[in-house]
Amino acid sequence: MEIVDIYLKSQTHRIVSLDKARGMLSHAYMLECSDTYVLEHFAMLVAKEIFCESEQTPCLKCNNCIKVEHSNMVDLKICPKDGKSIVVEDINEIVSDSIQRPMDGQFKVYILNNFDKATVQAQNKLLKTLEEPPMNVIFVLTCSNSGNVLPTIQSRVKSITENLLDVETLAEFLTGMKIKDSQSVASVSGGSIATALKLSGGDTKKIVELAFECLLELRSSADILKFSSKILALKKDFVFFVDTLISILRDVAVCETGKINFKDRKIDIESLKKIYSADAIRSITSVLCQIYGKLEFNCNLTGVVDRMLLDILEVKFLCLK
Ligand SMILES: [Zn+2]
Structure with missing residues (x-):
């Protein structure tokens, strides 16, 4: 089992693929999960889903899916790059970039990781853009605790909450990753892949x-x-x-x-x-x-x-x- 198999059964996939099929993608999604591994990978899979050229999204085989996988998609920006918290300068950069038309495809996608750790100034700055979102721009925010995201932001994004995995699924996933003692590791990880990988060493x-x-x-x-x-x-x-x-x-x-x-x-x-x-x-x-x-x-x-x-x-x- 791979992360994409977990994704294909998730709420996130259900919601985003349906929105895409109806031609009604939201201008902003916020994924919440206490597992940082799930968040990071799901955000990338959402980007693939949005850019994917096939009927069954994400196909992981088309040009666009491969570009996202290899970080060659010019219309996808991920922030922050260095694992730090998002600050107002990051959002300024994104806002001015988001006004430009997409270079390659139909959409521009911005993944804003750990948005619950972004400064209040940065959140407020993004709020102005979310109130009047530019055409064809989609923001994908991730957070472990939506309680730290301004309510005004929360009311302008489509929120999706992912639960932690059950022990069987986690064990199967860890086995797929060739993690030693996957059953024991899964039993003590509380359903979190991030925790399991930390413990697996x-x-x-x-x-x-x-x-x-x-x-x-x-x-x-x-x-x-x-x-x-x-x-x-x-x-x-x-x-x-x-x-x-x-x-x-x-x-x-x-x-x-x-x-x-x-x-x-x-x-x-x-x-x-x-x-x-x-x-x-x-x-x-x-x-x-x-x-x-x-x-x-x-x-x-x-x-x-x-x-x-x-x-x-x-x-x-x-x-x-
Ligand atoms: Zn594809």
Whole structure:
């Protein structure tokens, strides 16, 4: 599975392709998703969709689709180029450029990435153009949090919200990208491709194994020493280990509904359900959430890990089923 397969099933494709087929493309779209990978790729696919010369858009084969793919499309501009926030100078440049007629095709498309991070001045500057949009100009704004986009802008764009992927689709996509341990990585990524790719560099499978082992087999204070050294060896991956513990406990809490992320560990999740009561899950999750704060204050890692294991053990016995 590739990103285009995900796109073809998306809201974004449904809306934009229908608008195009009806000859009623909006002068501005705003894509919202908390997955930055999806945003970045969907914005490019929307550009292909708009420029595509075939009936079935985006075909990815026609001249225009290939030009967009190879960054040779003169009528497509992407801002910002350097990953910085959009500032008023960027918009000034775009506004004066947008008055010129398209050079190659019928439309001029401007992709404005992370528009929720654009300065208020830049947003206000774009607003004037959106109020009286030049002919044949289409803006594609992307954002992770539309709450940071001026309401006046939001009322002048066609908003499309994309949800995060389900674990199966994400795992399939990661497998397609030849990511190692795609199932484990997908289980702990909360449906975000961007998060999954960040995590995929590490030894995800090992971390997931250790997290399950820790929850299943931590029985006495003697075990604390054993687990403590294994966890400390994870070093910078410790935060990911804590994330994983929280994800597993979430699965244990909801496993009766069948909606678990660690589908390949169903038996372990069911075993954990027999060990941890709902109260225990709540208490341990709250202990784990406090760890992020402790790490920010640079507490001694050995102390944090030992305390965490001791707390889990204590809750396990207090809430013994
Ligand atoms: Zn095409």
